[in-house]
Amino acid sequence: MSKKTTRERFDSFIVKGDQSHHCWLWVGAVGDDGYGRFWVKSEDGSQRVYRAHRYAMTEHMNRELDPDEYVLHRCDNPLCVKATGDDSTHLWLGTHALNMAERSERGRSNFQGLRFSAGEKKARADAARALRDAVKINGYDHALVQRFVRELDDGQELLF
Ligand SMILES: [Zn+2]
Structure with a gap:
């Protein structure tokens, strides 16, 4: 599979808001951590799964990322792949340390699976999938995105 085809396949799973503060939403598979998933087949036939936002950065940087390199979201939207x-x-x-420092400075909870109980994790993944489904059907909706991000932050029940 050529690089171009992989990139085109990746792009086909993105619904873009048209303003600079709008997100580019991943509408492909979403894992149990609430992040997108993208499968890439290597030339040797093996398959590798990426978190979609990490793959977006890999494409943008044109190199693989080191494990200690974190891809951080300015928009706090785990489904956003806007690089x-x-x-x-x-x-x-x-880096992980930078992420923690920035989060605590802004008084925000960190969207990382390990910090949440199984029930909270499931609620987040369900919310991410609900947003994905809504955007996939109806197109980009920034009010919906903002509500998703706000409610992830508050840890509230998400109903959309
Ligand atoms: Zn975004």
């Missing part, structure tokens, strides 16, 4: 070379980017490369 651009300018100020409109929502994804940026950081």
Whole structure:
């Protein structure tokens, strides 16, 4: 499978908001951690699964990421895969320590599976899938995205 085909396949799972503060939403598979999943077949036939936002950064950087390189969301939206070379980017490369420092500075909870109980994790994955399904059917809806992000933050029940 050529690089171009993989990239085109990746792009086919993205619904883009058209303004700079809008997200590019992943509408493919969503894992139990609430992040997107993207499968890539290597030339040797083996398959590798990426979190979609990490794959977006891999494509943007044109290299594989180190395990200690974190892809962080400025928009706090785990489904966002918007990696651009300018100020409109929502994804940026950081470290785990940077992520923690930034989160606590902003008084935000960290969207990381390990910190949540099984029930909370499931609620987040369900919410991410509900947003994905809504956007896939109706197109990009920034109000819905904002509500999703806000409610992830509050840990509230998500009903949409
Ligand atoms: Zn975003």
